[in-house]
Amino acid sequence: xxxxxxxxxxxxxxxxxxxxxxxxxxxxxxxxxxxxxxxxxxxxxxxxxxxxxxxxxxxxxxxxxxxxxxxxxxxxxxxxxxxxxxxxxxxxxxxxxxxxxxxxxxxxxxxxxxxxxxxxxxxxxxxxxxxxxxxxxxxxxxxxxxxxxxxxxxxxxxxxxxxxxxxxxxxxxxxxxxxxxxxxxxxxxxxxxxxxxxxxxxxxxxxxxxxxxxxxxxxxxxxxxxxxxxxxxxxxxxxxxxxxxxxxxxxxxxxxxxxxxxxxxxxxxxxxxxxxxxxxxxxxxxxxxx
Ligand code: GUN
Numbered sequence: 001x002x003x004x005x006x007x008x009x010x011x012x013x014x015x016x017x018x019x020x021x022x023x024x025x026x027x028x029x030x031x032x033x034x035x036x037x038x039x040x041x042x043x044x045x046x047x048x049x050x051x052x053x054x055x056x057x058x059x060x061x062x063x064x065x066x067x068x069x070x071x072x073x074x075x076x077x078x079x080x081x082x083x084x085x086x087x088x089x090x091x092x093x094x095x096x097x098x099x100x101x102x103x104x105x106x107x108x109x110x111x112x113x114x115x116x117x118x119x120x121x122x123x124x125x126x127x128x129x130x131x132x133x134x135x136x137x138x139x140x141x142x143x144x145x146x147x148x149x150x151x152x153x154x155x156x157x158x159x160x161x162x163x164x165x166x167x168x169x170x171x172x173x174x175x176x177x178x179x180x181x182x183x184x185x186x187x188x189x190x191x192x193x194x195x196x197x198x199x200x201x202x203x204x205x206x207x208x209x210x211x212x213x214x215x216x217x218x219x220x221x222x223x224x225x226x227x228x229x230x231x232x233x234x235x236x237x238x239x240x241x242x243x244x245x246x247x248x249x250x251x252x253x254x255x256x257x258x259x260x261x262x263x264x265x266x267x268x269x270x271x272x273x274x275x276x277x278x279x280x281x282x283x284x285x286x287x288x289x290x
Contacts, residue, residue: 001257001258001259001261001262001264001265002153002261002262002263002264002265003264003265003266004147004151004228004230004264004265004266004271005266005270005271006143006147006266006270006271006272006273006274006275007048007266007269007270007271007274009146009147009150009274009278010143010148010164010274010275010277011274011277012273013146013275013282014055014059014227014278014281015057015283017059017060017061017278017281017282018058018059018060018198019283020054020285021059021060021061022060023059024249024288027230027237029239029288030089030288030289031061031062032061032062032090032092032278032281032284032285032287032288033061033062033063033064033089033090033091033284034045034056034061034062034063034064034090034091034092034093034118034281034284034289035063035064035065035066035084035090035093035094035180036049036052036053036064036065036066036093036094036095036096037066037068037077037080037081037084037093037094037095037096037176038065038066038067038068038096038235039068039069039070039072039077039096039099039103040068040069040070040072040097040099040100040101041070042104044234044236045096045097045098046234047067047271049096049136051274052094052277052280053065053279055278055280056148056281059281061281061284061285062066062238063125065110065159065277066080066084066246068080070100070258072100073103073105074101074102074103074104074108074139077095077099077103077108078107078108079109079124081095081108081112081286082111082113084116085111085113089257090116091116091117091118091284091286091288092116092117092118092136092283092284092287093112093116093160093230094118094119094280095108095109095112095119096254097168099227102142108125108245109121109122110122114136114267115268116287116289117284118136118280118284118287119136119138119280119284120135120136120137120138120139120140120172120283121138121167121168121256123146124241125137125222126167126171126172127170129172129175129176129234130175132162132179135281136174136287137176137279137283138167138169139169139275139276139277139279139283140168140169140173140194140211140272140275140279141169141172141173141176142176142279142282142283143275143276143278143279144186144209144230144232144272144275144277145171145176145177146159146278146279147230147275148183148207148228149182149183151264153207153228153243153264155177155182155185155186155207156179156182156184156185156186157185157186157187157205158206158207158271159186159187159188159203159204159206159209160178160187160189160205160206160207160209161188161189161201161203161204161205161208161209162174162177162188162189162190162191162209162231163191163192163198163202163208163209163210163211163212163217163218163251164191164192164209164211164212164213164274165190165192166211169211169232169283170190170192170210170211171190173209173211174188174190176228176249179205182263186207187227189201189205194282195284198222198223199222199226202218202222202223202224203222203223203224204224205224205227205232206224206227206228207227208222208223208224208227208228208229208230209228209230209232210230210231210232210250210252211232211233212233212249212251213233213234213235213238213286214235214251215233215235215237215249215250215251216249216250216251216252216253216255216256217233217251217252218231218251218252218253219256220253220257220258220261222255223257223261224263225261225262225263226262226263227263227266227271228263228264228265229263229264229266230265230266230271230272231250231251231252231254231265231266231268231271232250232251232272233249233250233251233252233268234248234250234268234269234273235248235249235250235251236248236249237249244269248268248269249268250266250267250268250271251266254267255263270278
């Protein structure tokens with residue numbers, strides 16, 4: 001079993017970004033500046049945003065965190081988005097998802113100025129991605145493409161099977177892997193909750209991307225020998241052996257896969273998650289260059 005080390009790759013990218021930032025400073029340009037809006041107290045979201053801010057510090061980016069209470073109204077949140085849209089010192093920003101249920105998340109994302117939309121969630125960026133035009137692509141699928149590239153994984157003509165059709169991962173992943181590029185040129189099958197004979201499809205995958213949010217959903221009988229397995233899941237499960245009583249695990253039952261299995265796999269944690277952060281910073285540096 002070959003481990004695809006997302007954490008090490010993320011640090012390598014952050015080191016490259018640091019050099020690019022130093023270069024900008026030498027040229028008399030400003031540091032790239034990323035802002036994040038977080039609404040409420042969701043502990044997982046707080047942790048993710050904290051990691052993003054820390055990565056900014058590491059790579060020499062400026063960062064701003066806008067923390068709003070759970071009961072924030074749509075109007076108040078839109079006003080914060082507008083402030084960031086109009087703040088010329090900020091190159092890019094994100095609104096951390098999920099938002100509280102009373103907020104219309106799609107309406108909020110549509111208020112983000114597309115040139116500052118480093119998450120790539122605005123319909124203008126999503127539309128451009130679908131047309132193969134230059135745009136900000138969402139960080140998680142971009143990070144997966146980067147991992148495939150840096151690990152020298154051949155994708156041309158391969159069958160990529162994507163589990164999940166979300167706007168954040170499944171849909172943009174389908175677009176990125178099917179485009180005429182390297183990595184890319186895959187034949188892509190997108191599967192979802194209504195897909196029939198799922199295991200027959202996953203067993204034919206040269207590249208299997210699991211982004212469904214169900215712990216250990218993908219079992220060894222669903223995997224082709226020698227496949228590349230990308231696990232996007234971040235699921236919290238009970239674990240009495242941990243002080244906290246729980247731990248994070250992926251959508252793939254990696255613990256059931258034989259050590260002698262010849263394929264590649266991303267671990268959870270330490271696989272796709274850290275790459276998302278690196279690619280968000282990469283998008284922000286690009287936004288600063290515009
Ligand atoms: N929630 C889960 N993933 C993401 C992401 O990539 N960006 C934002 N803004 N929220 C998320």
